[in-house]
Amino acid sequence: MTEKILFGGYTKRVSEGMYSLDLNKETKQLENLTLIAKEPNPTYLVVDKSQHLYSVGAVEELGGVAAFSFENNQATLLNHVVSTGAPLCYVGVDEVRNLVYGANYHLGEVRVYKRLANGSLELADTAKHTGSGPHKNQTSPHVHYTDLTPDNRLVACDLGTDGVYLYDVSEEGKLSLVSTYQANAGAGSRHITFHPNGRIAYLFGELNSTIEVLAYDKEKAEFSLLQVISTLPEDFSGESAGAAVRLSADGKYLYASNRGHNSIVVYKVSENGEELTTIQWASTHGDFPRDFNFSQDEDFLIVANQDSDNVTLFARNKENGELVVVQKNVFLPEGTCVLSIGE
Template identity: 30%
Template structure:
């Protein structure tokens, strides 16, 4: 596995040291190779401090901007966010040295930005073509050629960003029986029912959101029926109710993720919910910040959000460590991943350090 520029084993800038031989989880960090990224970088996490220690990287796939793990965490999947659009799989038999399972497979969609594994298929959200691809997972974990491609239709009022559909994220519901696709171009969330036998998607419905908001990602609350749809074209989150029995999404209201009066053009990127459902965090590009929204017992936000710096520039992704004690921001334009200790009572993140990862775009843990 290539070291991607001679940074193999470099410790975090904070001086906190990870333990390559320790028992901390591994972090897999995606990046844009066309912007100088090293592909997929592997790092060790310190279980006490959250610090990252870089171990190595592989540039076997172009622009692996988003990553996802198989249910057994033995295969790592990556989009190849290029005009041609592809998905790839890496064996984690040696978790420190991911091994490519065959060449990347075309997804029959342009610019895939997100992917998820559920049931028997790997799904990609294809931003450029405004579609969702379903790739069967073969024996051994590698993806096959798309068995279905679902094309979205429509647009929005933003003449520059919403001339047509732009699927940006695909998220399985908690049951794994449905797939929600967030489309920035159509200002809507598309719901697909997954056939229990074939695993293939069938369009069930489309939930319209406020025109011009440009929904980008969503996250399910782990404790109630709320779904939080983060918007990119306005700095807000749309709170929805998820009816698990019917598979329907009902918008309830929209909440700003920045305090009033913030004049910087902001493009929110990623939402995260705490395991106890008390806090919603969002990463905000342009404003270069992380917002903290306190949630009530029903899962609804209240009060003015707290905002802290993201530890870098242009936070493209935000990830919560499985322990719940640390947040990680992939700061694309400053080329680093920053980690934050989270106050268990207030939800406030405090930056504790960072490591250099050029063109960083996402972080997943195994």
Template identity: 30%
Template sequence: MTHSFSRRAFGLGSFAGALTVAGLPAQAADDTAKAPSQDATPTGRTICYVGGYTKHGPPGGNGDGISVFEMNQKTGILTHQTTFTDIASPSYITLSPDRRFLYAVNEISDFDTTHSGAVTAFKVDQATGGLTKLNTVASGGADPAHLSVHPSGRFVMVANYTGGTVGILHVMADGSLGRMVDLIHNSGPRMPDRAADNPPGNFAISDHSSAHPHMVKTDPGGKFVLVMDAGLDRVYVWTINLETGKLTPAAVPFTTMTPGSAPRHYVFGADGRKLYLLCEQDSKVVVADFDPRTGNIAPKQTVSTVTAHFRGSTLAAGIVLSPDGRFLYASNRLGDSLAVFQVAKDGSLTLVDEIWTHADYGRSLMFDPSGSYLYVANQRSDSITSFRVDKTTGKISFTWDFTPIGSPTCFEFLTIPADPAGVSPS
């Protein structure tokens, strides 16, 4: 994860211990306003979990833990319900495939004597969305920046940014985290701090002093594990043994990106054969063909996340596809903008709009379950901003709704059925 400051170590404080978040009250937000394109509005209630930086991790944030909001499905307004505070810097969170568990990185470097970060597991109350902590384990490296769950639900995979490692953790039957079954250490030559194809006037740099895994996740089929390494400018590909969790390099073990570009996050197209790779340092999206049989990545197109008129410093951060796969969105920090791309039938991209985030240092962005609203976590301005989505054109318009929250960085959404009695027991 890239900042203009160093990653400092902070104490955990009272990190251990279990805490249960009480059930959430019924929706109380104003239902009078009605946004367009609500045809896919889910039944029941929509819960939004928000993670971010606390004082216990770099860069020393203003957040209190994992905040729980309820989303008004008509207006998009987020109403705060409660905050789970017994956790240090949950800068990335994810739900399990069955939505019964939530996992969070603890982006710290002093969890144990090995200067490791940590990963925390929670059980999700299927009737309320409330969280109960299950356990916390070492991540296998300092300052974990990303994690994901294998589609089988059997393994949690974590990218340790400063530690330069990728860890595979076994998931127990009750959703808690077991032992680490594999730990990969990336290595490679020193890369330049800046890319040659930077936007004009870009003084921002990405840390290329060593390996910095920034994202780890599988392809849609769950056969391959892909890792974006922002320090080595590589996209690594492994196969995963579903019995042991061990990783084996693919036939082509990595794809080299533009030197200095700092590949950060990626998203697959709906068919699993197109791959969109976001590079933070030069603010580019690389469109690539992905072979689901071999794991081979073949770049085909590179497009900028800022318009040709832009001048100045910028670092791309988040990337997401619309639910129908017709549009792609990317966030730009420093430049504080969102790029909107149209996706052609062949998977290629065309920039169709760029809009101000109305806040500072937008990180992750995510659609609500209906795809009607797009939310942005603005780390430095301590707020979430939201945008209505025109599902025909892909363009977005600011709702003028600001949700205050300290140092937010990431989201997850959960839909709770209207009839809790119909929820299968967890």
């Protein structure tokens, strides 16, 4: 049985755009590298239920989002929605409201796009953040994540302000700010993921390499802090920055990637989701693990090492959460996003 894994990435050196690899679950191997679309620096991508692919996109000096139809492992461009400035860094889909969300890191903006009948996009709304933080990389807002909460609000993580912003979203895609949670100063809020119980979230701070465990009050639309835990070993003194964070579907194990320490840290999650305990650091056998993701059955975890142009495949033990490397040095140029789309 094989499973298709898609990859986004930069095109600064050798990459031409977005790629796929086949995960052969019987041989535990990734194989058949295929270019699925040429696009400048498609560093994040997502596929909706109607087989449209949305990615970070650019046209010459303009940046934004790109929409593609996706069939037979090939993506065909539908349209770009771009404006002056750098492209987005994150793209998320809202199937309920028929919207796509984008995070513009460089401009500090949340973007909302309406999906049209053929899957192409048009801009519906923009929210611009203000503020800064104490770290040298926090001189201005840097929105890094825009996706849905379990109760279908939009949550935006801002690395530049340490803020986590909750928005109500209308059917037309108009944003209304509801509340803001301030992470620890200098944390650099990057990505967030939610426990299956819908009451707990895990916020990854890129700049201080910590996970903040948060209680989420749906009625008040507020976050509150429960725990802070490092993603790095106590004896590590080198440079490192947080990247991706993902939770197993059963809510029992949380995983996060460290760029610099070049590892995936594994946490055991308490039954109520409120406490993390570190159980493993697994080397990614590459440099700068920008993103990783599970296979559909979560028996495997696939890591893209951006600076060493390789993918590492781990087998995942569902009983204890631990990772064992089964393949490394699979060529994948400049990978920054990993997405399984099934068979």
